[in-house]
Amino acid sequence: MSTQLLFSDAVSFATPLLAVFAVDIAVGTDAPALPTLLTTSDALSDAASAFLTSGEFKAACGETLLLHSPNGLKADRLLIVGLGKVSKLAPTELRIGAGTAVRVAKTKSIRNIAIVFPEDRAISDEHLESLDCMPSARSLVEGALLADFDPDTYRSDRKDRSLESITLLAPDQQKATQDEIRAGHAEGVIFAEAQNFTRSLVNEPGNVLTPTELGRRTAAMCQTAGLSCEVHSTAKLKELGMGAFLGVAQGSAEPPALIVMRYKPAQLAPGGKIVALVGKGITFDTGGISIKPADGMDKMKYDMAGAGAMIGAMQAIAALKPKIEVISVICSAENMPSGTAYKPGDVLTAMSGKTIEIMNTDAEGRLVLADGLHYAKTLGATHLIDAATLTGAVVVALGKVNSGLFSNDEATCDHFHAAAKIAGEHFWRLPCTEDYRELIKSSIADIMNTGRDRWGGSITAAMFLKEFVGDTPWVHLDIAGQAWIDDHHTEIAKGPSGVAVRSIVEWVRALSV
Template sequence: MKITVRQGEIQKTKDEALVVNLFHSANPRPGGATGAVDKALRGLIGRVLISGDFKGEKNRTVVLYPEGRFPSRRVLLVGLGRKADFDLEAARQVAGTTARKLQSLGVSSAATVLHGAGAGDLEVEAAAQALAVGSVLACYRFDQYRSGNKKKTSALDRLTVVEHDKRRLTGIRRGIKAGLQIAGGVCVARDLCNHPGNTATPSYLASKARSMARRTGLRCRVLDEAAMRKLGMGALLGVSAGSAEPAKFIILEHGKVSGKGRRKPLVFVGKGVTFDSGGISIKSSTGMGDMKFDMSGAAAVLGAMQAIAELGISQPVVGIVPATENLLDGKSVKPGDVLKTMTGKTIEIDNTDAEGRLILSDALAYSQRYEPAGIVDLATLTGACCIALGEHASGLMSNDDDLAAKVESAAKITSEKVWRLPLWPEYRDQIKSPVADMKNTGGRYGGAITAAALLAEFVDKTPWVHLDIAGTAWTSKTRPYIPRGGVGVGVRLLVQLARTWSSRRA
């Protein structure tokens, strides 16, 4: 989608459709740009409001077809909801609702006002970014594996933001540009998640990372299994042993991450199990196809790294993806086996379906080489987190209150909800092993937390946040700017964290 900005009056704009908005109230009245359009329509919007059929409820739309000499064929009126409740997430949702409605009407080009930067009291640049993100992500579709006519509805190819105040144009353009870059990173993550496991193998992820690096200026290294073996990554290699697909360890670097005069980098680590059968502790066949999404953490890191590079964020950032399949054959790791990690610590395998924490243990250990300012890992790690928090929030566990607060702040801005769970020493006791330094499960109770307790063994004293995205990584329900399938959760949060970190010169 191409989004442009121009100065003008929305009521005089000629396009396939014009978009205006209205806050919800008992007796709504069109004002501002909406009032100007209503006047040009000789009170048509006002008559709709008087009828009571539309009162500006959030994400409700009305399509009007002007008569006479009005320059556009359609006017789309979208509700903003109550003014007191309006925020950036509402702006994203309204933009997404609008874009989806325009697509359903077969509109390929439309002009719109900027939602919420006037009476909604949003900062202009932030409102523009929200409009771009919501519009692009709402129009996302994944149909690469469909034969014949893939497009059931025409694409919304062009959106023009019309702004009367010349002083606001620069801020709007900056926001639109950033929003397009961030949404592009989310779409990369969604694509990677939605590909089936026979396409999105560890080697495929590595190939995509290399091409991304060439395109954006990131530095990329990919370690093969021989290099992993030399480094002592026995946990990652243990998981990959049952697959014919070789594991890959992907490293992307943005900015100066080493050497004199550097700023300590942020390190983002994403679980990259491209298909998870459960291994010897095999999963039920019901829903196993969804285990192609078990690399959603990896997808988020790759998508975020693209956006971070394109935005030119000054904060150095490293993205690390341990990528493997978890399958079963005669070479698979077995319950009762003991694996030696990169740090030398050993893990007894209690359940081969608790493989994500194994590959992350080596990735977190590797990240210590960068002496990072902070580490954030993302993983579809436990069903226990889904039980605890459902599909609406990711679980957050951390060894550092300051970093946890920064992640929570970023999540609030992007509306990728997180909820902090405790990580008390008592949970570490649940993963004690009689034969090794620890075991890879801690029993039924507190499963999301005991998984994090194992990961904490590999970050030493580095500030670290673990995000369990098992409940939020994919969805079967369409929301205003989130279609069914891979969500791309975490991309916007990581980008926001890096942007905020960049501004504070940590």
């Protein structure tokens, strides 16, 4: 699909569908909705005025109203998309609005649409803070491109409804403003394409996306993006002494893959920081000997979503070119039950030399990450971030609204919170303090791979990882609740979400300054 940006009058633009945004400017919870278009075009307002005053359209976020053959416009259809209360309007609502417009077009097999860039001057200053052009343009493009993704890849009767083109129509403004909109448009394409690449990886079934195949696809992306990439397997893991990673992999006929990507810019910012992105890449998780219930096991192909997020982030980093060195370590394996599988009660020796008593073989993600985090440190990492669909406990704690955030460093955590806010993604910090360490102490080894009871499961998992981080500033993202969308939303299809890609990239950019 192509995206283009035009500084052109929307009224005279011929398109099968023209989308324009509306907000509710009513003040107070009991006041009736007052839908108002975010445009200064009288022709657009006139075409919609009868419907905006009828009371049938409230401009709630994601609400739509489709008008055919609108008077005074060259567009075949005018789609009014609500963004909610004007007092709460932010780039996130623009992302939802653009995505909603694309999803409406897809259901009607419309292949080409245009979106009217929102104008804050259409609303008085007392109701709306200024909408900055750059983040607005970026959010619109992100929302539109993310909405075009559908997960029905393997349906034999699939009718491809992907859009052919999306045009963003911005008013003809001063050059400085146009440059900001262009920059936002370009970044939006980079972020959305990276996130969709992640989603395409997570969407693949386990019989297709084996660890070896994940390595191939990652290497192909790196070659295109200009990144260096090495893909290793069992022999290298043995050479490095990655006993925890090998323990997980030994139950499968599929060999593991240790994938290492590197980005090094021509010009580095002062400070000598090297950021490492470490991802859990379990391409299918049965739970091993501690096997999972059959119900829902089909979704365990998404247990490599943390690795997918890091791979997508590296694609975006290569395009954005921050002035900081970035390494990514992906630890990929299958967790299978067999005669060679590791067992509860086994003791594994990690690359760092720590010994681990296995209490549950379904707590395998933290084992591969333990070796991945330590290996990243040996490669020179000064800052670490990992992402993983690590625990069901984090979903119990936070539901599917926030992902879990853990850190051992306040400044690093603050940087990530700021990055997530820019990215429009939701993370909630949970404790990772030494008083929880008692829960993973083993009587036979250094640590256990689960807590001694079920309480605080996402925290004890983070404490386990912290053992392999040391004093290196570190962020751990437990994305189990948000990596998969169970139901269609107005702006995005159900299936893999690609969560954390945008936040990780923004965090890297913040560290590069």
